[in-house]
Amino acid sequence: MRKIYLAGPDVFLPDAIAVGRRKKDLCAQYGFEGLYPFDNEITPNLQTERVDRLIYRANERMIRRADFGICNLTPFRGPSADAGTVFELGLLVGLGKRVFGYTNVVEDLLDRCRQFGDVTFDTNQKAWRDKNSMAIENFDNADNLMIDNALIEHGGYPMVRHNAHADELFSDLTGFEMCLRLAVEAVSKSA
């Protein structure tokens, strides 16, 4: 059975374990084994290792065991996806694994930035800029171009965008299930 690494800020939810169980059950319905980072049993080492280092190593090992990744790229503490999830997306791509991704906010990066603060147009350089004068990409992507295009180049599909209710921003699994359907399609094509 092919293994899918379940990347996302879901691990930070108050009901992180229940959400992971729902994701793993959905994986099983589509014929996959879901690998959820919260399931890594960390046994604090009595010597010198820090707990966060042990979690890092367990997650990296789990990613190396996976065949695919499905990443929850919903904006997290700003207009872009969770940094830990984005790191894992890059790691999956570098390891040659197929990647799928979804976001529970449909707006593109420029509109997301507008919701988080002042956005102005720089008429000299013909670029939108944030309050730190940093250019904002305007390619209709959901996030930084490296993220949207990594999914297309290394997964074969654009990021799935779903408009979730505010109170289910990180727990709505509509986009996740769509990614599972894409994974089934990708497997059947390559079979």
Place this chain on the structure above:
Amino acid sequence: MRKIYLAGPDVFLPDAIAVGRRKKDLCAQYGFEGLYPFDNEITPNLQTERVDRLIYRANERMIRRADFGICNLTPFRGPSADAGTVFELGLLVGLGKRVFGYTNVVEDLLDRCRQFGDVTFDTNQKAWRDKNSMAIENFDNADNLMIDNALIEHGGYPMVRHNAHADELFSDLTGFEMCLRLAVEAVSKSA
């Protein structure tokens, strides 16, 4: 000469080209060739390819050519680093390249989150939470544990933290130059 990929939101600065030149000059002073993504010449394809796809491919190719990466992990539009840079950090690690990183904000993730909004303590689960009830890691790391620990596991050094002036948040190269010194040390150890 060893090649270092220069990852960072520096490409979004109004003087992105000048900053890239300063970084490449510093690389040369330390005996490295700096690869700066802004130097990728994108020739818009007259057929069907989107410019952002061409930029993605050029950046990925440049990363594959590099021996090391130095990542500017200064907080960007929130408490965490730029999503594009974090993706590239993951890609470098997945490709087995050594990585170094710096941030121009010294505070740890919990203090950074406090600056960006309400932080409360969840006495039931013994966790700090943001305004979306998402747990905030409290390991004294600068960013998500995957980022800080990737640098230690795959570079050999913790993230360099430097307290830059607000008006040089993304252009102060003190931490960058410290990473170059670490790269020299790493090369000499492995020689």
